Each structure stands twice: as structure tokens, then as C-alpha cells.
Amino acid sequence: MQPHKILFISDLHLDPNQPSITHTFFYFLERIAPTADALYILGDFFESYIGDDEYSDFLDSIINRLHRATQSGLPIFFMHGNRDFLVGKKFAKRTGMTLISDPTNITLYNQKIVLMHGDSLCTDDKNHQRFRKIAHNKFYQKIFLSLPLSFRQTCANKLREKSMQQNKIKPAEIMDVNQTAVNDVLKKYNAEKIIHGHTHRPMISENRIVLGAWHERGNYLRVDENGFNILQITDNR
Numbered sequence: 001m002q003p004h005k006i007l008f009i010s011d012l013h014l015d016p017n018q019p020s021i022t023h024t025f026f027y028f029l030e031r032i033a034p035t036a037d038a039l040y041i042l043g044d045f046f047e048s049y050i051g052d053d054e055y056s057d058f059l060d061s062i063i064n065r066l067h068r069a070t071q072s073g074l075p076i077f078f079m080h081g082n083r084d085f086l087v088g089k090k091f092a093k094r095t096g097m098t099l100i101s102d103p104t105n106i107t108l109y110n111q112k113i114v115l116m117h118g119d120s121l122c123t124d125d126k127n128h129q130r131f132r133k134i135a136h137n138k139f140y141q142k143i144f145l146s147l148p149l150s151f152r153q154t155c156a157n158k159l160r161e162k163s164m165q166q167n168k169i170k171p172a173e174i175m176d177v178n179q180t181a182v183n184d185v186l187k188k189y190n191a192e193k194i195i196h197g198h199t200h201r202p203m204i205s206e207n208r209i210v211l212g213a214w215h216e217r218g219n220y221l222r223v224d225e226n227g228f229n230i231l232q233i234t235d236n237r
Contacts, residue, residue: 006108007033008221010042010117010197011213013083016058018047024218025062028233029069032220039074042197042211043081043102043117048160050152051145052090063094070096079104081117081198082128085135086145105189108223112191118198118210121177121185127166128175176201182208193228195221202230 014022033039070076076097080087092099104115119132134140144152176199185194186207195209202212202219209228212219218233 005036005222005224006038006040007036008040008042008115008195008211008223009214009219010081010211011044011200012218013044013047013214014062015047016056021214021218022058022062024214024233026065028218028220029065032233033069033074034072036074036222038077039069040077040079040100040115041097042079042115042195043119044083044197044213045078045081045087046084048156049084049086050149050156051086052088053145054149063091066095066097077104079115079117080136082119082132082135086141103185103189105191109225111193112189114185114189114191114194116185116194116196118177118196121181121194121196122175122199123178123181124174124176175199177208204228204230 009028012021012025014025016022066076076095077100078087078092078097079100079102087099089099091097100115102115102117102120106113106115119128122128144155177196182194185191193207193209195211197211197213199210200213200215201210203210209221209230211221212230220231220233222229222231
């Protein structure tokens with residue numbers, strides 16, 4: 001049976017220090033998402049995430065809202081980004097979400113689509129690709145998760161600071177996707193489109209759809225019988 005409406009979001013960068021973004025997400029989850037047949041979260045849902053054993057009121061509130069949504073019948077699929085690659089099976093079980101790999105292939109309205117976070121397409125950013133290779137290595141993840149929570153939090157804070165400093169001096173084109181990498185993915189999976197986030201440059205083209213970040217305002221991609229549309233969340237009261 002063909003889905004009626006599918007929603008996609010990414011790059012919320014949820015952070016206890018940015019409560020307005022969390023509030024907007026809760027509004028989206030309670031008022032907009034229930035009308036869909038499924039919700040896909042394509043990475044960088046959190047600003048940072050240091051393991052399923054972390055606990056805080058902030059995390060608990062998000063887990064409870066996601067669990068409430070999935071229990072009410074909304075399928076939610078979660079893909080890791082470069083900020084939250086340590087989201088694990090325990091988090092998925094507590095929320096009722098389904099973890100999906102990067103990339104993941106789906107078919108919507110007879111179109112073959114590849115879902116990605118998007119950072120693997122930024123092949124000109126050599127520093128990030130080196131980081132990505134280490135961050136997604138299961139052996140290194142296991143070692144990191146064995147360390148004390150306080151030490152992991154310190155590491156996460158330092159990595160964020162370093163990333164922000166580097167991004168200030170990197171040319172913008174280096175941090176965007178490489179078109180050859182895009183073409184290679186489309187060819188490999190015989191797909192018509194790629195849907196991804198990461199670059200914070202929302203756009204819809206013939207073969208690529210980029211989801212926007214939530215720093216300024218919440219937004220989501222809606223796919224239905226009318227096509228592909230990026231919509232702003234204009235009311236979060």
C-alpha cells in the first residue's frame with residue numbers, strides 16, 4: 001500500500017541550552033507528525049550525544065515524547081549523524097524508534113530514493129572524512145563508551161569547540177557536497193533522488209533534496225501525492 005504522507009527532518013541539534021528548538025520539536029511531534037504515515041530523522045538530532053547510559057531531565061523529556069509518538073502509532077526511523085553517532089539500541093528501545101543505516105534506500109511514489117545524513121558526500125572536507133571514519137568505527141566506539149561519562153562529556157565539548165573554530169576558516173564550498181560523490185551514489189543505487197541533511201543548505205533540485213537545520217526556525221520535508229515540499233513550522237505555541 002502506497003504511503004499517503006512521509007515526513008523528514010534533520011539537524012535539529014537539540015541542546016538543553018537551546019530550549020526554544022526543543023519546544024518547537026515537541027510542537028512538531030504533537031501537532032504535525034501525527035498526520036503522517038512515518039517520520040524519518042536523518043541525523044544530528046542532538047547537538048551531542050555521549051552514550052545510552054547518559055541521563056538528564058533534558059534527555060528524559062525527549063525520550064518520553066518520542067515514546068508517546070511511537071506508542072500512538074507513528075513509525076519513527078532514526079539515522080545517525082556526525083553529532084549523534086552513539087545513539088544506540090537502548091535509546092531506540094526506550095523511544096520505540098527504528099535505527100536505520102546510512103545510506104538507506106526507500107521507494108516513494110514509484111521513485112527510488114537514497115536517504116543519507118549527508119556528511120559522507122562532503123568528500124572535499126578531508127578533515128571531516130578522517131573524523132567520520134574514526135567516529136563510525138565500532139571498535140573505537142566501544143572503547144569510548146567504556147570511559148567515564150564525565151570524561152566523555154569533556155571530549156564532546158572539546159570536539160564541538162574545535163569543529164566550530166575549524167568551520168569559521170573553512171571555505172564554504174569545502175563544507176558542501178561534492179557533485180561527483182552525489183552522482184556516484186545515484187548511480188550505485190540506481191536512484192532518482194537523494195534526501196539528506198548536514199550541510200544546512202535547504203533546497204530541492206531534480207535529484208537532490210537538502211533538509212534545513214533548525215537554528216533559526218523548525219522545518220520539515222513533506223512527501224505526498226503533491227510531490228516534495230519543504231515547509232516551515234510557523235506556529236509552535
